[in-house]
Structures are given as C-alpha cells and as structure tokens.
Amino acid sequence: MTSARTRPARTRLARRAPLAALAAATAALLLLAGCGSSDSDSDSGKGSSGTGATAAKSGDTAAIPTQDVVSAIATDPTLAAELPAKIRDSGKLTLGTTKQPGTTALPHAGEVDGKPVGLDVDLRNAVxxxxxxxxxxxxxxxxxxIPGVQNGRYDVGQDNFGVTKAREQVVDFATYLNDGQAFLASKDSDLKSVTQITDVCGLHISTGSGSTFQQILDANKDKCAAAGKKPYTVQYVTDQAASLLGIQNGRVDVVFGPTLGIKYEASHIPGTRFLGEVSTTPVGFVTARNSPVAKALSDAVNKLIASGDYAKIFAKWGLPGSGIPQSQVNPPATL
Known part of the structure; x- marks a missing residue:
C-alpha cells in the first residue's frame, strides 16, 4: 500500500489538520447512523427540510425532505393482474434489501427516527x-x-444493483434509474476533476466491497501502467461512513461510489468536492429468472413515468432530470 509519505506531491491530498467542517459533518453522519431501526417501510421521511434542494443547500446532514409523493398514487388493476395469483391473494411482495441506518447512503436509502427514507424507498413504495x-x-x-432472490427467499431484491452481464445470468432486472460511477474528494485535494479512470492513478481509493465499483477498479487496474502512471491502491469497505472518515483523516484520497450518492454527499458535507463521473449503469429491481414479477415491476415504473409521479420523487430528493425515460427488463449490460 502506498503511504502518504511516498505519494507524489502532485497527487497528494493537502495534509493540513483535518478540516473542522468536514470532521463535524462526518461526525454528524456517524451520529445519525445510530438511529433506531424498523422492519417496515414508510412513504416519507422526517426532517427539517421540505425539499431535497433546500436540504442540499443547507449543509445540514439531518435535513431530510418530508413531502409525501407516494400515498396519492392509485392502483392500476391491469398492471396488478400481471402479478402471480399467489402474490395477488396475499397482497404482499417479499423484498430483500439491506438496512441503511442513518443518512450515509442517501439519497438512495437511509433511516431516520426508525423509518426508512430515500429515493429508492419512495420508488419501491410507489411501485x-x-x-x-x-x-x-x-x-x-x-x-x-441476489442469492436470496435466486433461492426463492425473496420475490424481489433492491440494493442499487447495477445491471451486469454476470448478474443477468442468474436474475432478471426491471430497471428504475440510471446511476453512475463517480469520485469524491476533499476540497483541499490537488485533484480537481475526474473524467476517466487514469485520472486517479497513484491515489488511494475507498469503495464498497463486492460492488460494481470494485469490478470496475479491478478491470481497469492495468490502464495506469499503460499510461505510464503509478497504480492506484484500493481500500474496500462495507460502510460508506468509513470512506468519508478516510477522506477526513487523510487515509484515502478519493471515494469511488454511485454518482447520485456522491453528488448528494458533496452537497451536504462541507469541505468535499464532486470530481466527476467515469461511467453509467442501469439499476433495477432483481427477480428470479423468467419471473412474471419483473415485467410487472417494469410496467409499474413506466406507469409512474407517464403519470409524472416518477419525476416528483426525483425532484423531492433534489435530483430533477436524473431519471430514466423508460424502464426495461434485462437491458443490454455494459459491465
């Protein structure tokens, strides 16, 4: 692992005493991560802000948009009939996902006052x-x-799963947004923007383990040598808060994560900078292969797009124009 002492000056983060604002914001994120948990979903979160845009401008990590953009959505009997009779009779779909306490995984998902909140939560509840x-x-x-979906434990899986060739071999996708792969750094970083993976050669990167981000870094690790640059090194984490702390204490140079999440963090955490996006990937619900549930989910997303409710959800989270024009079942994978 390359140490801070041996990194070239041109790629080194400024090693001043940790920024007070960044440290305070990160501490707030970790404090919120201790919020209580719940086994049921809600249609809206609780917080001090009425809109995602206001929350982003406030710099307050606890400012969560609260407007209800789901409860007025009506059932479409034709689309409901696409579900298997067993599911229609029970009135339930079993969803496998991960618990996301606090706010470090927003805008996709979080948990405040024991209630799940986030873009993904609103989208699935609308569906x-x-x-x-x-x-x-x-x-x-x-x-x-995904293995739980394969073995029938869950009818549907949702965890910001990007469409990949390997995953499409074992599950079906019903897409509901596009997310990208982007980088975040301290505002004191010498690096001002990233447009391609070779821009981070020589740096120490933090990203999620077992993710498409790990796959991208592994697949492109030889490009640095081909460009005559030093290789990047990677720290794999299971908690985004660890990546944010890594920036704050100077142990990592950049965080590699989902574009929507990285943009959200850059707008909420003082002392950070959104560096740019290097690629994009369709994201979707996952179901068992050849399950009729996939088409029903996709058709429901398209109904929300047509009605305008889909756009309202993205606007709530301060992400207008970030959605997809049409949901697809098993779109061509780029990864």
Missing amino acids: AKVLGVEWDIQYGTFPTV
Missing part, C-alpha cells in the same frame, strides 16, 4: 401502490440479496 401490494421487507447483506 407497490401501482401494483396494489405491500412490501414485506426482509433485511440481508449486499452479497446475500
């Missing part, structure tokens, strides 16, 4: 309303959700 069912939430871990 459930269209299909006339409720979610039976079952919590697992990121590596176990």
Whole structure:
C-alpha cells in the first residue's frame, strides 16, 4: 500500500489538520447512523427540510425532505393482474434489501427516527401502490440479496444493483434509474476533476466491497501502467461512513461510489468536492429468472413515468432530470 509519505506531491491530498467542517459533518453522519431501526417501510421521511434542494443547500446532514409523493398514487388493476395469483391473494411482495441506518447512503436509502427514507424507498413504495401490494421487507447483506432472490427467499431484491452481464445470468432486472460511477474528494485535494479512470492513478481509493465499483477498479487496474502512471491502491469497505472518515483523516484520497450518492454527499458535507463521473449503469429491481414479477415491476415504473409521479420523487430528493425515460427488463449490460 502506498503511504502518504511516498505519494507524489502532485497527487497528494493537502495534509493540513483535518478540516473542522468536514470532521463535524462526518461526525454528524456517524451520529445519525445510530438511529433506531424498523422492519417496515414508510412513504416519507422526517426532517427539517421540505425539499431535497433546500436540504442540499443547507449543509445540514439531518435535513431530510418530508413531502409525501407516494400515498396519492392509485392502483392500476391491469398492471396488478400481471402479478402471480399467489402474490395477488396475499397482497404482499417479499423484498430483500439491506438496512441503511442513518443518512450515509442517501439519497438512495437511509433511516431516520426508525423509518426508512430515500429515493429508492419512495420508488419501491410507489411501485407497490401501482401494483396494489405491500412490501414485506426482509433485511440481508449486499452479497446475500441476489442469492436470496435466486433461492426463492425473496420475490424481489433492491440494493442499487447495477445491471451486469454476470448478474443477468442468474436474475432478471426491471430497471428504475440510471446511476453512475463517480469520485469524491476533499476540497483541499490537488485533484480537481475526474473524467476517466487514469485520472486517479497513484491515489488511494475507498469503495464498497463486492460492488460494481470494485469490478470496475479491478478491470481497469492495468490502464495506469499503460499510461505510464503509478497504480492506484484500493481500500474496500462495507460502510460508506468509513470512506468519508478516510477522506477526513487523510487515509484515502478519493471515494469511488454511485454518482447520485456522491453528488448528494458533496452537497451536504462541507469541505468535499464532486470530481466527476467515469461511467453509467442501469439499476433495477432483481427477480428470479423468467419471473412474471419483473415485467410487472417494469410496467409499474413506466406507469409512474407517464403519470409524472416518477419525476416528483426525483425532484423531492433534489435530483430533477436524473431519471430514466423508460424502464426495461434485462437491458443490454455494459459491465
């Protein structure tokens, strides 16, 4: 592992005493991560801000948009009829996902006052309303959700799963957004922007283990040598708070994560900078191969797009224009 002492000056983060604002913001994130938990979903979160845009400008990590953009959505009987009779009779779809306490995984998912909140939470609850069912939430871990869908433990999996060729061999996807792969750094970093993976050669990167981000870094590790640059080194974590602390204490140079999440963090955490995006990937619900549930989910997303409810959810989280024009079942994978 390359140490801070041996990194070239041109790629080294400024090693002044940790920024007070960044340290305080990170501490706030960790404090919120200690919030209580719940086994059921809610249609809206609690917080001090009425809109995602206001929350982003406030710099207050506890400012969570509160407006209800789900409860008024009506069931579409035609789409509900696409679900298997067993699910229609029970009125429930079992969802496998991971618990995300606090706010470090927003805008996708978080938990405040014991209630799940986030873009993904609102989207799945809106889909459930269209299909006339409720979610039976079952919590697992990121590596176990897809196997749980395969073995029938869950009807659906959701955990910001990017569409990949390997995953499409074992599950079906019903897409609901596009997310990218982007970098975050301290504002004191010598690095001002990233447009391609070779821009981070020689740096120490923090990212999630078992993710598409790990896959991308592994697949591109030889590009630094080909460009005549030093290789990057990677620290794999299971908690985004660890990555944020890594920036704050200077142990990592950049965080590699989902574009929507990285943008959200950059707007909420003082002393950080969004560096840029290097690629994009469709993200979707996962179901068993050849399950009729995948088409029902995709059709429900398209119903939300057509009605305008989909755009309202993205606007709530301060991400207008970030959605997809159409949901697909098993789109061509780029990874």
